[in-house]
Amino acid sequence: MKTKSFGKSSSALLKQKKSFFEENRKHLEYQQRIALIYAKQPTRKNCKNCNSAVDVKEGFDFQKGGIEYTICNTCKHLNGIYDDTSSFCEAVYTEDKGAKYGETYSSKDISSYHYRTTSIYVPKAEFLYTTLLANNVDPNELEFLDFGAGSGYFISALRKIGLNNISGTEVSLAQVKLGNKMLNEELLKIHKIENTIEVLRNTTAQVISMIGVLEHLQYPREALRAIKDNNIIKYLYISVPLFSLSVFLEMLSPDIFHRHLSGTHTHLYTPESLQHLANEFELNVLGEWWFGTDIVDLFRHCHVNMVKSNASQKVIETFSNKIVPIIDALQLEIDKNLYSSEVHILFSKK
Numbered sequence: 001m002k003t004k005s006f007g008k009s010s011s012a013l014l015k016q017k018k019s020f021f022e023e024n025r026k027h028l029e030y031q032q033r034i035a036l037i038y039a040k041q042p043t044r045k046n047c048k049n050c051n052s053a054v055d056v057k058e059g060f061d062f063q064k065g066g067i068e069y070t071i072c073n074t075c076k077h078l079n080g081i082y083d084d085t086s087s088f089c090e091a092v093y094t095e096d097k098g099a100k101y102g103e104t105y106s107s108k109d110i111s112s113y114h115y116r117t118t119s120i121y122v123p124k125a126e127f128l129y130t131t132l133l134a135n136n137v138d139p140n141e142l143e144f145l146d147f148g149a150g151s152g153y154f155i156s157a158l159r160k161i162g163l164n165n166i167s168g169t170e171v172s173l174a175q176v177k178l179g180n181k182m183l184n185e186e187l188l189k190i191h192k193i194e195n196t197i198e199v200l201r202n203t204t205a206q207v208i209s210m211i212g213v214l215e216h217l218q219y220p221r222e223a224l225r226a227i228k229d230n231n232i233i234k235y236l237y238i239s240v241p242l243f244s245l246s247v248f249l250e251m252l253s254p255d256i257f258h259r260h261l262s263g264t265h266t267h268l269y270t271p272e273s274l275q276h277l278a279n280e281f282e283l284n285v286l287g288e289w290w291f292g293t294d295i296v297d298l299f300r301h302c303h304v305n306m307v308k309s310n311a312s313q314k315v316i317e318t319f320s321n322k323i324v325p326i327i328d329a330l331q332l333e334i335d336k337n338l339y340s341s342e343v344h345i346l347f348s349k350k
Contacts, residue, residue, distance in 0.1 A: 148213030152179030292340030
């Protein structure tokens with residue numbers, strides 16, 4: 001039975017992303033550093049999603065942060081015009097053992113780790129669990145592998161909802177060490193970037209989760225093909241960023257940190273490109289959950305710009321007090337129109 005749901009509370013996100021509001025310059029400089037590395041890569045020749053030819057000689061659709069972007073004529077996927085080379089991936093994911101990249105997802109102590117797990121990742125785990133149940137599948141009889149597990153938040157969430165046959169794998173040594181320390185158990189393992197396909201080909205897990213991972217893989221199509229060819233794997237759970245309102249806000253705000261389409265997000269999915277992906281790799285959609293942070297981004301862009309323009313604290317507080325209570329209601333309308341910045345999908349293999 002296919003399920004579809006919309007919306008998610010933004011309260012936890014607002015609490016945990018204060019740095020995006022208060023340290024705009026720091027995040028902007030990091031974004032610009034990654035953009036400079038990305039812009040030095042060879043021009044992309046094929047769509048990241050469907051592999052159709054991308055002819056940048058025909059021009060690009062828009063430019064942002066010094067990077068040009070083009071919409072695939074075949075599947076409507078949004079592609080940055082430069083390639084995700086091995087040197088780019090190594091520079092942003094595994095240089096300094098992944099410590100810099102992992103900063104965004106790190107927790108200072110066990111309390112903040114569990115708060116992040118409970119507020120952000122437990123709802124994701126519950127979506128996976130309840131969607132399997134809705135399709136007459138007992139999650140307790142399955143083995144789960146969280147691929148690109150980061151610091152193990154999703155693994156922690158799966159354990160919190162009662163699942164035990166779980167493990168994760170990750171390329172960042174710093175995040176694996178942090179995760180296993182917080183989990184107090186060696187549930188996370190390190191794998192080399194070049195072994196990505198091998199891990200997926202050889203896993204014995206029936207459920208693969210990729211929470212904010214597919215868009216970061218150098219070869220996502222090869223990863224999907226490995227999943228398709230591994231007969232043990234039955235389900236694939238992904239969360240991916242979408243070409244949404246947030247991108248247009250970023251176009252208008254070059255001096256505000258671009259959370260969505262920048263850094264290691266060199267391409268974005270669309271409802272059309274996800275449908276193309278499902279058709280090509282023979283995946284059935286069991287459940288969808290559309291929600292985003294577009295209105296939070298709108299709030300942040302306005303807030304940072306007001307601070308930069310020396311607006312009084314009274315004005316800033318007045319604006320915040322008016323918009324914060326309606327963020328979720330505004331975002332929900334965007335989500336219902338499949339225009340959110342994020343979607344979670346549970347697939348079964350045909």
